[in-house]
Amino acid sequence: MVISVVGSILDAGAVEKIPAKLVQAGNYKKLTTNIMNIKEMQQLLENESDGNELYDLLIDCGKKYPWTPQEKNQLKNIIIKICDNPNEQARSASIKVLCFYWGMEEFRDKAWEMFSYDKDDDTRSDALISWANTYRKQNKASVMKTLYSILENKNTEVNIRETAYRCIFYVSPLPPDSRPNQILDWDHFDENVDWKLIEKMISEAQ
Numbered sequence: 001m002v003i004s005v006v007g008s009i010l011d012a013g014a015v016e017k018i019p020a021k022l023v024q025a026g027n028y029k030k031l032t033t034n035i036m037n038i039k040e041m042q043q044l045l046e047n048e049s050d051g052n053e054l055y056d057l058l059i060d061c062g063k064k065y066p067w068t069p070q071e072k073n074q075l076k077n078i079i080i081k082i083c084d085n086p087n088e089q090a091r092s093a094s095i096k097v098l099c100f101y102w103g104m105e106e107f108r109d110k111a112w113e114m115f116s117y118d119k120d121d122d123t124r125s126d127a128l129i130s131w132a133n134t135y136r137k138q139n140k141a142s143v144m145k146t147l148y149s150i151l152e153n154k155n156t157e158v159n160i161r162e163t164a165y166r167c168i169f170y171v172s173p174l175p176p177d178s179r180p181n182q183i184l185d186w187d188h189f190d191e192n193v194d195w196k197l198i199e200k201m202i203s204e205a206q
Helices: 011-016 018-024 038-048 050-062 069-081 089-102 105-116 121-133 141-152 156-170 186-192 197-205
Strands: 001-005 008-011
Touching: 038 050, 038 069, 050 069, 050 089, 069 089, 069 105, 089 105, 089 121, 105 121, 121 141, 121 156, 141 156, 141 197, 156 186, 156 197
Parallel strands: none
Antiparallel strands: 001 008
16 A cells, blocks of 8 residues: 655555644645545645645545545544635635535535635635535525525626526436536626526426
């Protein structure tokens, strides 16, 4: 079992012997999905201070590793703290792991808080996607109406409005192959939104 650290090959058992300052300096290279264990992931998440490295680590943690429910419960208490990290990429990745990749409804309110108050638009967009994903395919009218109110507000940034548009389809039961294109030309955004379809879906939602 091997692990790549600063271009070197080390036995995974030596991870804990590596000085914490190496982690804090962002010197860990990405670990392959086959060799990371829960203890190693916890150590990296707790000690990594470089925002870009932390982003990559979080995305890998959320998408690539087949954690058990028990392991996710161990990791979530570390990841939720990163939602308040000074680095916007780290904040975005952390809420995506909890609510988008893992679908943890217990952090739904945190996702909405980040959408509502974060100063970075990309982070707000990721937080909105994460919030909506906790209602995926639930066809909840109240959620779809909330997203619709964001979509129709022309004072809202276009990227946020486009995210709200996509999220409505996440919440709906409409299969992907029946959905219209949701990546729209921002210069003609309102013309390209399928308003009739959205309104029909909301009227039929529960």
